[in-house]
Amino acid sequence: MSLAAVVQMLLSGLLMGLIYALVAAGLSLIFGLMDVVNFAHGELLMLAMYATFFLWRGTGIEPLLLVPVVAILLFGVGMVIYRTLIARALGVRANRGMVQIFITFGLAIFLQGAAQFAFGGDFRSIGHSLLANRTVAFAGVYLPLPQAAAGVVCLLAFAALLLIARTEFGRALEATREDREAVALLGIDRDRIFALGWGLGAASVGVAGAMLAGFYYTSPDVGANFALIAYVTVALGGFGSLAGALLAGVLIGEVEAVTAQLFDPSLKQVGVLGVYLLVLLVRPRGLFGTL
Amino acid sequence: MLRRRRRRLLAGGVALLLLALLPLPIGDVYTLNLLILTLLYVGLSQAWNILGGYCGQISLGHALYFGAGAYVSTLLYLHLGLPPSLGLFAGGLVAAVLALAVGWPCFRLSGHYYAIATIVVAVIFYLLALNADFLGGASGVYIPFKGDSWVALQFRTSKLPFVYLALAYAALVWLLAWIMEGTRAGFYWRAVKDDPIAARSLAVRVLPSKLVAAGLSGFATGVGGAIYAQYVGYIDPDSVLAMPLSILIALPAVLGGVGTLWGPLLGAALLIPLSELSRSYLGGSGHGVDLMLYGGLIMLVALWRPEGLLGLFARRGGAGTHAGTA
Numbered sequence: 001m002s003l004a005a006v007v008q009m010l011l012s013g014l015l016m017g018l019i020y021a022l023v024a025a026g027l028s029l030i031f032g033l034m035d036v037v038n039f040a041h042g043e044l045l046m047l048a049m050y051a052t053f054f055l056w057r058g059t060g061i062e063p064l065l066l067v068p069v070v071a072i073l074l075f076g077v078g079m080v081i082y083r084t085l086i087a088r089a090l091g092v093r094a095n096r097g098m099v100q101i102f103i104t105f106g107l108a109i110f111l112q113g114a115a116q117f118a119f120g121g122d123f124r125s126i127g128h129s130l131l132a133n134r135t136v137a138f139a140g141v142y143l144p145l146p147q148a149a150a151g152v153v154c155l156l157a158f159a160a161l162l163l164i165a166r167t168e169f170g171r172a173l174e175a176t177r178e179d180r181e182a183v184a185l186l187g188i189d190r191d192r193i194f195a196l197g198w199g200l201g202a203a204s205v206g207v208a209g210a211m212l213a214g215f216y217y218t219s220p221d222v223g224a225n226f227a228l229i230a231y232v233t234v235a236l237g238g239f240g241s242l243a244g245a246l247l248a249g250v251l252i253g254e255v256e257a258v259t260a261q262l263f264d265p266s267l268k269q270v271g272v273l274g275v276y277l278l279v280l281l282v283r284p285r286g287l288f289g290t291l
Numbered sequence: 292m293l294r295r296r297r298r299r300l301l302a303g304g305v306a307l308l309l310l311a312l313l314p315l316p317i318g319d320v321y322t323l324n325l326l327i328l329t330l331l332y333v334g335l336s337q338a339w340n341i342l343g344g345y346c347g348q349i350s351l352g353h354a355l356y357f358g359a360g361a362y363v364s365t366l367l368y369l370h371l372g373l374p375p376s377l378g379l380f381a382g383g384l385v386a387a388v389l390a391l392a393v394g395w396p397c398f399r400l401s402g403h404y405y406a407i408a409t410i411v412v413a414v415i416f417y418l419l420a421l422n423a424d425f426l427g428g429a430s431g432v433y434i435p436f437k438g439d440s441w442v443a444l445q446f447r448t449s450k451l452p453f454v455y456l457a458l459a460y461a462a463l464v465w466l467l468a469w470i471m472e473g474t475r476a477g478f479y480w481r482a483v484k485d486d487p488i489a490a491r492s493l494a495v496r497v498l499p500s501k502l503v504a505a506g507l508s509g510f511a512t513g514v515g516g517a518i519y520a521q522y523v524g525y526i527d528p529d530s531v532l533a534m535p536l537s538i539l540i541a542l543p544a545v546l547g548g549v550g551t552l553w554g555p556l557l558g559a560a561l562l563i564p565l566s567e568l569s570r571s572y573l574g575g576s577g578h579g580v581d582l583m584l585y586g587g588l589i590m591l592v593a594l595w596r597p598e599g600l601l602g603l604f605a606r607r608g609g610a611g612t613h614a615g616t617a
Contacts, residue, residue, distance in 0.1 A: 037403045085590065092597035095549060097402060098349060099597045102545055105538060106589030113582025220579065224534075228414060231407045239403075266422055273415045280408060281396055 001261075004140035009261050010254060015147040017253020018154040019208050023226055024233035024245040025161060026204035032177050032240025033197040036086060036100050040108035041230055042223025044202050046115060048074050048209025049218040053124045056213075063129050063214050067153060070210040071203045078202025081107065082195045090194075108223075115220035123217040131214060150211035157207045158246055164200070165242070173197060177240065225269070232276045236286050244288030251275075296473055299552060303469065306556070307462050314454045323450040327522065329563040330457035331515060334464040336543035336555035338511030341468060342390075343541060344550035345477065346504035347484025348398070349406045352413030353512050353540045355393070356386035358420070358532035360513025361520035365432055366425075368443070375444045379517035386513025387506045394505035398498055401487070413537055420528040431527025434520065444521040453522050460518055461556075464511045468552055476503050484550070512540070539566075546592045548599025557600055562588075 027041045038044075051070045056063050089103045090096070126132060131145040164170045175183045176193045184190055216222070233252055237244025252272050259271025279287065310330070317323055335357065343349050360382030367373040367381055397408045421429045439446045446452040471477040479500040482490035491497050520526045530536075547558025565588065569581040596602050 031403070035403075037407070085594070088594050092594070094598035094602075096597070098545060098549060099593045101349060101351075101403075101406060102542070103590055103593045106586045106593060108586070109582050110586030110590065113579035113584075113586060116579025117583065118579075228410070232411060235404060235407050264422070267418070270415055270418050273411050273418075276411060277396075277408075277415075280400070284399055284404065 002140070007141050009257050011141065011143065012147070013254035013257030014250060015151040015253070016256065017250035018151040019212055019249075020226070020229050020233055020252055021246045021249020022154040022157055022208040023205055024230045024237065024249050025158065025242055026201035026208075027230050028234045028237070028240055028242065028245045029161075029204065030198060030201040031234065033173065034086075034090065034180075034194055036090075037104070037231070038201070039101065039104040039227070040081075040111060041205065042225075042227025043108045043111035043115075044074060044077065044205045044223070045209045045212070045226050046218070046220065046223040047077060047111065048206040049213040049216070049222060050115065050119060050124070051206075052210045052213040053126060053218050056126055056129070063126055063210065064131070064149060064153075067207055067210045071206040074206030074209075075199040075203040078198040078200070079195050081202070082198035086198065087191065087194070108227075112220050112223075119220065121220060123219050125217050126214055129214065144215065146211075146215035150208075150214065153207060153211050157204060158242070161200075161204065161242060169196065229269075229272065232272060234286075236276050236279055238286030238288040241286075241288040244286060248287060296469075300469060303462075303465055303552070307458070310458055311455070314451060320450060323454060325564050325567055327450065327453050327457045328567065329559050330454070330461045331519060331522075332539070332543055332559040332563050333556050334457070334461035335512060335515045335540045336547075336559055337461070337464040337468055338508050338515060339540050340544040340549060340551075340555050341471065341511070342501075342504045342508035344544050344554070345468070345471070345484070346480040346501055347550075348394075348501060348504065349541075350409045350508075351406050351534075351537050351541065352393070352409035352411075353508075354532050354534065354536035355413040355416050356390055356509040356512035357516035357519070357536060357540065358416070358526075358528070359386040359389050360516030361526045361531040362420075362426060362432075362516075363513070364517035365434055365520050365526060368434065369432070374442045375517060375521050376442050379444075379514050379521075382517035383510040383513040386516070387510035390505040390509025390512075391502055394502050395498075398501045398505075410534065410537070413532070414534060417528050417532040417534070420532055427527070429528065431525060431530075434524045434526075436524065444518070445524075456518060457522075460515060464515075465552065465556075467507065467511060471507070472552070476500060480504055481550070542589065544599075546589070546600060548601030551599070551601055554599050554601050561600070 023041070023045060026044075027038055030036060030038050048070050051073055052063055052066050055061065055066050055069065085103055085107060089099050092099050131149055134145040136143045136145065165174065172183070172188050172193055175186070176188065176190055180190060229252060233245060233248045236252065237246075237248030252275070255275050256268045256272050260268040263271070314323060314326055317326070339350065339353050360379065363385045364375050364378035364382035367378045368375050373381070393409065393412050397405055397412070400408055420426050426432070436445055436447060437443060439448055441452070444456065479490070479495045482493070482495050483497050483500050487497055516531060520531070523530070543558030543562050544555045545558065546562060547556065548554030566581070566585055569584050573580040573584070592600065
């Protein structure tokens with residue numbers, strides 16, 4: 001394998017990995033805050049992709065400019081999901097853990113059906129935009145622009161998340177994460193923090209989905225694969241850790257690219273999942289987890 | 292305690308008798324098919340219930356044990372000529388060994404970490420099966436029909452034998468759960484489920500208890516997979532190993548009432564006909580309404596009756612004694 005091919009492989013792994021990392025960051029944020037795994041996380045990604053596609057088709061606005069719109073939209077979706085379902089699931093008397101798992105599973109199935117009903121099963125893709133189908137070549141290495149832009153935007157989103165963590169709200173988030181009972185005594189409205197946490201988690205997926213729609217086919221079941229990788233990323237990086245999600249996301253992107261190159265593209269996920277199991281055996285709490 | 296257990300066994304016997312009479316007046320093939328699938332899921336979900344309900348380890352990867360049973364019994368039949376009536380035990384054993392092999396490392400994880408690990412292991416096997424030529428890859432394996440036989444477990448002229456096969460399977464898994472409820476292991480499971488640390492401090496051996504539950508649960512699920520393969524006559528990774536199947540195996544117990552004898556029966560009797568009927572009436576053209584109904588029902592029951600629908604029948608004040616508090 002030539003040097004250019006190796007660089008190409010690592011580059012494409014890195015760019016995909018940054019998307020994985022941002023999707024996982026949203027999941028990790030919600031989990032860290034309230035111990036709830038959102039099994040409908042992939043469906044939030046799917047919603048973000050559809051929103052981007054239809055906004056682009058309806059208005060003709062450059063998809064890159066739609067990113068903040070989709071992020072705000074998903075922020076709202078996340079808050080609504082918290083208020084209508086999750087807040088109730090947190091309040092049940094019996095089988096709380098099981099209710100949380102199956103309520104988000106039910107939501108995932110429902111949203112898939114709703115997308116099928118509303119948009120049909122067709123694969124949608126953004127055909128023409130500023131970046132679509134363009135590449136930059138340098139010394140035999142091809143850099144597809146939509147993926148490159150997605151990588152940059154994902155990094156910016158991570159920077160934004162880290163900045164938010166330093167604000168008053170971010171400190172309230174952290175405090176709620178540390179001790180849900182104590183923050184109530186300090187006059188922090190826990191329910192509001194949880195709702196905003198869901199909003200922020202969903203908005204992260206919103207950004208990832210908006211960028212992903214630029215180079216990936218959108219369909220009702222597009223979320224499933226990304227969700228699986230997100231769970232693995234979060235478990236690998238350690239639940240609740242932002243830095244862990246970023247590093248684990250990139251690691252997973254690279255493992256996937258290398259497996260696809262060395263073995264068979266259809267086995268790329270097996271490589272990712274295998275690495276996860278290996279880490280699990282050695283370090284059950286993940287790379288950066290504080291169990 | 293003993294009297295209550297004996298009453299339950301008696302109730303189980305009555306239910307078995309009623310269910311045995313149920314198919315006799317039914318001549319319609321579609322309804323019989325519905326009955327067979329429902330009974331199969333009563334057994335499968337009870338098998339899941341042993342590990343997920345009684346022992347509290349929420350596995351979301353039971354499709355792996357189902358698929359293992361289906362593939363092992365089918366391949367033994369095709370390549371070595373071993374009749375599926377014996378092959379289903381081989382399938383169950385391989386599934387049990389797999390469940391132990393998955394459980395040994397994964398039982399160190401708790402809560403969501405465990406659930407995700409079980410999903411991942413099952414998906415790995417699903418992806419490998421898609422690429423494995425000796426398993427027929429993505430195109431699957433056909434089981435050739437060689438005439439009606441209880442040895443080969445093949446019936447074409449009537450669906451009735453399959454009804455009784457599925458009923459026998461469901462009844463035996465129910466009986467297994469009933470037996471385990473009264474054993475020391477059964478009590479250990481409930482202790483492990485409620486509070487693993489407290490259980491350990493009372494000298495309950497936590498890991499071995501979980502492994503016993505996993506082995507029994509895996510075995511019973513694998514046998515169900517083998518029976519399903521014989522009933523349908525064709526298996527591929529999507530129908531016997533995929534992730535949605537893991538959810539479908541767990542759901543009847545969750546909706547009916549986890550960690551109870553009757554939860555899986557109640558849940559399957561509601562869920563399986565509903566999902567089959569909505570799929571054939573609403574899902575054929577890919578409108579997605581069937582999925583919306585299915586997902587909506589799960590959310591509704593989970594919020595409205597978190598202890599399961601069985602709670603509706605429980606005596607006032609007595610509810611939740613067996614639904615557990617997690």
